[in-house]
Amino acid sequence: MNEIGKLLTETRIEKDLELDQVARETNIAKRYLEALESDDYSVFPAEPYIVGFLRNYCEYLDLDPEEITNLYKQIKIQETSLPPDALLEKRGFALSKPLIIGFGVLAAIAVIITVVFFAFKSWIPAIQQKRSQANVGTEVREKREAKTHEISQKKYEQRIFEGDVLKLTIEDKEYKIEVEKVSPKLNLKTETGNQIISLGQTVKIDLNNDLIPDVEITLEDIDKNNPESGALVSILTGNSISEGKPSTETDLVVSEDDSQAAATYKVLFESGSAYPVTLNATFRGYCLFRYEADRTNREERYYQKAEQLTVQANNGLRIWASNGNAVKLQVVAGGKTVDLEVSRPGEVIVKDLKWIRDDETKRFKFIVVDVD
Numbered sequence: 001m002n003e004i005g006k007l008l009t010e011t012r013i014e015k016d017l018e019l020d021q022v023a024r025e026t027n028i029a030k031r032y033l034e035a036l037e038s039d040d041y042s043v044f045p046a047e048p049y050i051v052g053f054l055r056n057y058c059e060y061l062d063l064d065p066e067e068i069t070n071l072y073k074q075i076k077i078q079e080t081s082l083p084p085d086a087l088l089e090k091r092g093f094a095l096s097k098p099l100i101i102g103f104g105v106l107a108a109i110a111v112i113i114t115v116v117f118f119a120f121k122s123w124i125p126a127i128q129q130k131r132s133q134a135n136v137g138t139e140v141r142e143k144r145e146a147k148t149h150e151i152s153q154k155k156y157e158q159r160i161f162e163g164d165v166l167k168l169t170i171e172d173k174e175y176k177i178e179v180e181k182v183s184p185k186l187n188l189k190t191e192t193g194n195q196i197i198s199l200g201q202t203v204k205i206d207l208n209n210d211l212i213p214d215v216e217i218t219l220e221d222i223d224k225n226n227p228e229s230g231a232l233v234s235i236l237t238g239n240s241i242s243e244g245k246p247s248t249e250t251d252l253v254v255s256e257d258d259s260q261a262a263a264t265y266k267v268l269f270e271s272g273s274a275y276p277v278t279l280n281a282t283f284r285g286y287c288l289f290r291y292e293a294d295r296t297n298r299e300e301r302y303y304q305k306a307e308q309l310t311v312q313a314n315n316g317l318r319i320w321a322s323n324g325n326a327v328k329l330q331v332v333a334g335g336k337t338v339d340l341e342v343s344r345p346g347e348v349i350v351k352d353l354k355w356i357r358d359d360e361t362k363r364f365k366f367i368v369v370d371v372d
Helices: 002-014 019-026 030-037 047-060 065-079 097-143
Strands: 148-150 155-160 165-170 173-181 186-190 193-197 202-205 215-222 231-237 266-271 277-283 287-293 296-303 308-313 316-321 327-333 336-339 349-357 364-370
Touching: 002 030, 002 047, 002 065, 019 030, 019 047, 030 047, 047 065, 148 155, 186 215, 193 202, 193 215, 266 327, 266 336, 277 287, 277 316, 287 308, 308 316, 327 364
Parallel strands: 148 165
Antiparallel strands: 155 231, 165 173, 173 186, 186 193, 202 215, 215 231, 266 364, 277 308, 277 327, 287 296, 287 316, 316 349, 327 336, 349 364
């Protein structure tokens, strides 16, 4: 067997390698290297160590490890009386660590799937029941038909909903007030214009334009986030209405008509009572725009093309624009929409939009007037 040790020694010397260097680079103890080169296999604790170290040493010396290990086994068979099978490496079936981990993962997935399946199996009936209840509730809400409230008594208190109609008779003529919205504010449509009422607010409405309030509506309760709950209103008619001109109790300020303004203003709306208005601005180009609603809350910013702005006011507005031709203005009130005239390109505009009261006709006019 000394031919293996001789081959290892000669190859190492040819490569000019020392045993200490080989031991460091192969992690094989020097005494085992010396044993392999001297064919002294008695120092190894077991046969697998001999084959393993011999294979590693051959690979390090660029020798064919299969050829050397087979040579070692052949020599070993010749020198021993043991049957050849005893020297061959026995490989029994063993589960590797990755395989064990894989089986564990599959088992965990199977458990999770089983738990989820039974959980869904128990939840599905509950979900279906909730959906059925929701569908029933929806059907009930959808089946609710708009109601017409006949206001015949002097005081009427009732919860009203979108689509409902308040009907009352004044001097043998029938008038209707339609409920357009109940959230976040109560929006009523009348022949004289729309009325927007906030919670706790009272509005007096002149329906026949005789400058005497015909109905007084107070919003007692409302859910701003749930229009389906309706709005609770208290309605007074006839002599039960407190004395005073028809107006909202939101400090509506009406300017008196004067001869100087009369020569320059343009009337947009005319009614027996004043009501809130909405200004819609659509910008055609870059523009500095400022507005002041109800003499408070002044806002100013630069707007770009295609931007839009909506402003609501009870009393009126004052607007400024660095380029009047760059903004399209619309005023919405009482269910009507009026476009304001477009100014010249680059023209700075300052306009007042407000209610005034005509002393001759005793009617209210919403006007637009240029401010110097």
